[in-house]
Amino acid sequence: MATHDELVEAVKFPFTARAKEIAEEAGFSFDNPNEVVLETAKMRVLSAVKPSVRFRLGESVSETGLVVELLSFPVAKIFVSLAHDYTLSKKFAQSESDRLRRNLQLSGDPSLYKKLAAEIGIKLVNGKVRFTDYLRALPNKKLVNTDMDGGFIPVDDALLVELIANTFKSRILSEHSKPTKLPKIFQIYTKEIKDEINVVSYEQDFGSLNVDAFPPCIKALIAEARSGKDMPHQNRFVLSTFLVNVGMPTEQIVKVFSATPNFNQKKTRYYVEYSAGKKGSNVKYTPPSCKKMQYYGLCRNKDSLCQRVGHPLSYYAMKKKSSGGVR
């Protein structure tokens, strides 16, 4: 049995071998999952997206409470993985890594940093790390300003905390393993999480625009942009011109693309402004007609209104009129 201190440490640093051992001993059953754990895991995921959801670790005094907190981590990862939403994955990884950083800083214990660095796979040699480990954890921190020699970079306590927290983040992002057979309850929880998130992000991204009136092809493209998969140039262009034409502000359009891989805010903004005719040729582009969309293979999920229009923008105009304009 784990001692109370061990349990608290496992809750705070769930990636250690000991934490995994304790979690295993606790005997969480995927076939017959404990609802309290599921509920806690859901809150854990939502806390990454909604500032109003508070989730703090290590606040339980009882051992049962601590075990629930510990188990909520792997379950939360499963929910995120089932959601297939890259923005959510990124936000979840970020919030877990922030939480870890805070806990490391609060402990203020350099010997703990060293132990955890080793556990998470950061090789420290005489207080230095390989530049490749550094770059993998901190790809945007200026390598040019380090005292690198022979490929090794000296590491102080503050940098070590950063390295651990960021390695943890990229590890969460790259992990995809989950039990192959999960009972339906996991899907139900994931759906609940997704529904709550969608309400949040539509409010953030589209303001008072009537998103419901968008044609199905455009809705499909938005889903594609959010899925985190690479988006072909053609698809980006169609989506961006459509959004420009319905009057969405540039900043919001840029945001729509923020989940795509290699997202570059500056480039995307230029690109959106280009299709809006504010940059380059000064031509305001319109999205392709339905006929062209079919030709590109982008006409998706056709509905009854689609039969009556020849252009995605006419679809929007008609639908908006019939639904009374503003939502």
Add this chain to the structure above:
Amino acid sequence: MNQDFIYRKFRDYYSRVEVKAPSQIEQREFGVGKDKKIDSRHLMFKSQDKLNFYLRSAVPFYISYSAAYYEFPDARPMPNKHWLGSDLVFDLDTTDLDLSCDHPHDMVCKKCMRQITIECSRLVNQFLRKDFGFKKDKMRVVFSGNRGFHVHVFDDEVFDLSQEARREIVDYITAEGLKVTRRGEGKQVLGPKVGSSGWGGRIALVLQDSIENSANAKEFVRKTGIGMSRTISKIFKNKQNSLEALSTGVWSKAQLTEENWDGLVLEVARKLRVNLDRNVTADMARLMRLPGSLHGGTGLVACEIKDVRSFDAFSDPVVFGDETVATIGKKDMQFTLKGKDFEIEKEHKINLPEYAAVYAACKDLVNIIE
């Protein structure tokens, strides 16, 4: 006529040599071209035999291969190739240097080549070996066949580095975003000590050396080529304090403000950095000239180089013979190959040895008469 001539000569070359396949050839994408460097890409060759068979039968004027390794190198579009990893590559080209040669942009002279050779040697020794710690046997330097060098690093350590990480490596080598000073207590300005590692140590050492070995500001400016006379005068107002600043790392001991120091550091870094094509290293799908293949713009072979400093770009990569070829000049131009100077005059007939005729034809300086 020229195209036919070049084609025949290239075909002869490819039928008499065996071009070595790049490592893991079955995971590399190839691109070939005739009029431009890459007319078509997404090609793959399963073996060295298949590659050489292609070279002999298709006779491309340019052939390059991917720094990247893919599961399906010939799949398209790009994401379907399934990227596995990439070598770390660097491209050094005389056009990235700030040279004051008076020949056209697409020609190279000894001066350009000497300068790019120094850059290449600094990249390999000062940066890749010293700072990054790459082993010599994990690196390969290749003459591009025209105006510069490609450096390839093959190391499992760098194989899966992201684009951002590769950009950081380029930023390091080009000193982009460099800042070595920081604020200490009160008005103290701290900087690297002589003897520290990385850029800071490199700059402190060069400054110490230049200050020690110059009698006054004028001499410092003349020796280093750094033209910040006002800042330099301040350094020499109290030379001893300035040297102490560099040996202790308390840079405010000298009579310089933090801004003075930062400006000076950037000037020194500009002299010590390596100028390279930043995009090539960050582009993980980049196609690089295949070592052993001919460059269609020069007829020179892109060859692997053991020792950069003893490499002669105007002799070593020449692969054609001495047989006389009659040509007519298309413009006035001079060039040197294999230690011989050639002077082409517009609309004048000139007999050239085959190797020079191939070069001049590829550069479109002459018309071949047959």
